[in-house]
Amino acid sequence: MQQKTETKMVLQKEDNFSEWYSEILKRAEILDIRYPVKGVYVWYPYGYKIRNLVYGILRSLLDNEHEEVQFPLFIPKDELMKEKEHIKGFEDEVFWVTKGGSTELDIPLALRPTSETAIYPVFKVWIRSHRDLPLRIYQIVNAFRYETKHTRPLIRLREITSFKEAHTAHVSRADAEEQVKKAVALYKSFFDQLAIPYVITQRPEWDKFPGAVYSIAFDTLMPDGRTMQIGTIHLLGESFARTFDIKYEDKDGSLKFVNQTCYGISERCVASVIAIHGDDHGLVLPPKVAPVQVVIVPIVFSSKEESNNGGTSVEKACVAVYDELKRAGIRAFLDNSEDRPGAKYYRWEMKGVPLRIEIGPRDLKTNSCEFVRRDNPKKMHVPLNEVVLEVKRTLEEIQVSIHEEAKEALRNTIYHTDENIKGAENSEEKMAELRRKAERGIISLFLCDSERCGQELEELLGVSVLGKEVYETEEGERSEGECMICSRKAKRVYVARTY
């Protein structure tokens, strides 16, 4: 028996995150990676339920001020090519449809890598007057990018299956910038509900969205010490409006270009939930996005003193609890399967169910049941008549607790330095030290705006520049200093190894 337990593989998240990640996707039934096309994967029912709960949160946030639409997947070549900067950023990764049946198409059709060039020609038609503004729409669709680097489920895909893109148009730059702030607030709320910690930065000039005035990004830290971009927000200004000739008639009768923004989130947000909260036993889902929030495991044939009808009373108690939870709007599941209890525990732990309730003969004697939280090993006894209340309370506690833990983990890996290391005496040693820090997480340091300095630093440390911190500089921290490379005046930036 002892040996059996030892041979059961427990996944080591810390040691080999990459292996852990693909193992979890399979065992928790999130994605089937066996589809025979590179970079595209199949959502299992369970994974898709998580996806839908996650995107449900996003939808409810967006629906306040945005309207959902759906634009075509095809973008004609001439439209896609209109915006010079924009296409430069994407042309190497566009999939093309060049044939209909055996007939060569007059104009090749691109599969959208993103939808600016599909949507903005229609904006031109939709927008006539200042009364049409602001215009705020979004869609959740698939998008295609011919990724040449190694693809990774949910993270680097040739088919992004769940691309949420919002596009807005406004009368002025000030209104557009206001929208950027709103989008940042919206994304904060979204990731907070997923219990995902983040840093928000303005991407450096050389790394902004092609065609944007500037780009703001949300990055989170993955368990292997690299950051992953999980959301972006772009101020487009008038550049697309000029290209696609999107004008409105102002109050005074003059024609003006609109000011635009766009912002996107992909299924990377699901990847971050899996990667950040999961542990050696599998997923740990925040209750808000758990397809099953509570699993009830009946312990039926336990003690010998229980006669045949003892089993029946356990079943009755389980069904009663299940019904009550359902009525209270909690996503509960009663695991009546033939497996032994232990096998059920492992299965539902793998699937990340936040709370397990065990009910057996022993519990019934005291009219109670046992609660087992997924996020910590504590067990507790709860009287049967208080189950619904306690479940609600516990789920809320779990939601908060895993969020706090994740935020703490992120904070702990951010390394701050004010020093101009390149100019320092023992700069070689210090650089090596920084490189070690970069293995584990994010570094906050001073760097000027020039691309040359940025790239030199990127090479020296083996990192990417995430950008200047926006909106939330920490208290008591110097926000200005000397650029680590050229010693000119510089702002604080985050750098890290990235996905």
Added chain:
RNA sequence: GGGGUUGUAGGGUAGCUUGGUCUAUCCUUCGGCGUUCGGGACGCCGAGACCUGAGUUCAAAUCUCAGCAACCCCA
């Protein structure tokens, strides 16, 4: 972008060098029956695969070429 390795049941392997009685094996794979059931049960019976296509050949899992896919290394 360049180079290398690999592709056998749901998963993991062996077989390939030297073509033929090549199918086989293991598992937290699947199904049936029975005994079990408070942390991954056990027994018996059964099921399931040679990546795709072309070529060589009397004969291909095995050799050749192409495609598709995966992994690794270098840029």
